[in-house]
Amino acid sequence: MVELSQKRRQILNFIRGFAEEHGYPPTVRDIQNGCHISSTSVVDHHLRVLERDGLLRRDGKTSRGLELIGAPPLKNTILVPMAGNIAAGQPIPVPQPDAWDTVSGGETLELPAEIIRGRKNVYALRVKGQSMVDALINDGDIVLMQQVPAVDDGDMAAVWLKQEKAVTLKKLYRDKDRLRLEPANTLMKPIYVSPENTEVQGKVVAVIRTY
Numbered sequence: 001m002v003e004l005s006q007k008r009r010q011i012l013n014f015i016r017g018f019a020e021e022h023g024y025p026p027t028v029r030d031i032q033n034g035c036h037i038s039s040t041s042v043v044d045h046h047l048r049v050l051e052r053d054g055l056l057r058r059d060g061k062t063s064r065g066l067e068l069i070g071a072p073p074l075k076n077t078i079l080v081p082m083a084g085n086i087a088a089g090q091p092i093p094v095p096q097p098d099a100w101d102t103v104s105g106g107e108t109l110e111l112p113a114e115i116i117r118g119r120k121n122v123y124a125l126r127v128k129g130q131s132m133v134d135a136l137i138n139d140g141d142i143v144l145m146q147q148v149p150a151v152d153d154g155d156m157a158a159v160w161l162k163q164e165k166a167v168t169l170k171k172l173y174r175d176k177d178r179l180r181l182e183p184a185n186t187l188m189k190p191i192y193v194s195p196e197n198t199e200v201q202g203k204v205v206a207v208i209r210t211y
Contacts, residue, residue: 008046010035012055015066023077024112025066064208067110078116080144082107082124086158088137088169089129089188109142115206121147122205125158125169131183132156132169137207143169145202156184156204162197172200 004012014034018026028040028047037043047066050056059065109124116122127141135156137143143156151157157172159181170181170191179198181191 007035007037008050011043011046012050012068015056015068019068022112023114025064027064077110078113079108080111080116080122080124082109082126082142083145084125085128086125086143086167086169087129088127088132088139088183109208111144111208115144117205119146119205123147123202124208127169131185131188133185135171135184136209137169137184137204138209142208143204144206144208146205147202149200151200151203158201158203159193160199160201161193162199167201169204 011031014031015026018030018034026034028043031037031043031047032040035043037046047056047058051058055069057067057069059067122144124142124144127137127139127143130139132138137156145158151172153173154171156169158167158169159172159179160167168181168191170183173180173182175192177194179193179195181193183190
């Protein structure tokens with residue numbers, strides 16, 4: 001049996017209690033505040049030791065990527081499939097447009113059901129690039145997408161560019177006979193495309209920040 005220090009036992013109990021109350025795990029900052037620890041780096045050290053000792057799992061790519069080993073599944077959660085990466089910058093070429101369809105049998109995220117709010121056909125993409133930083137979407141963040149055939153002007157959408165065989169994350173606007181794919185970054189210019197060259201693959205319904 002693993003010998004636990006008082007502080008690491010407190011951290012495990014805090015994680016369990018927080019997850020039971022909120023339906024999702026705490027962030028490192030939550031643990032720091034809840035356990036009265038001097039810094040997030042000290043919290044990270046304790047978490048690494050607990051992970052090494054087999055008492056929890058960590059997903060370093062998400063801010064709430066903590067899972068207690070042997071703990072019952074969280075209540076009111078939902079599994080969302082990870083469907084890959086998406087460009088928030090220049091479009092990323094991908095083999096086929098259905099590469100961004102909801103997938104099963106691969107990597108998934110366990111998230112609070114309240115984030116989804118009853119929406120169907122929701123999947124997750126990891127953002128690559130800086131073109132949406134003014135919309136508080138940074139490189140490495142995860143966007144939750146709902147598969148929809150069309151979006152309203154100003155919606156953040158995953159747009160498939162047929163001729164370029166690439167997909168990009170932008171705000172979409174209709175300008176007469178063309179579409180404007182607008183970045184949320186004043187240092188970048190919009191992309192203008194014809195409606196015939198595009199296909200909406202989904203719209204952003206939530207963002208999961210990474211640190």
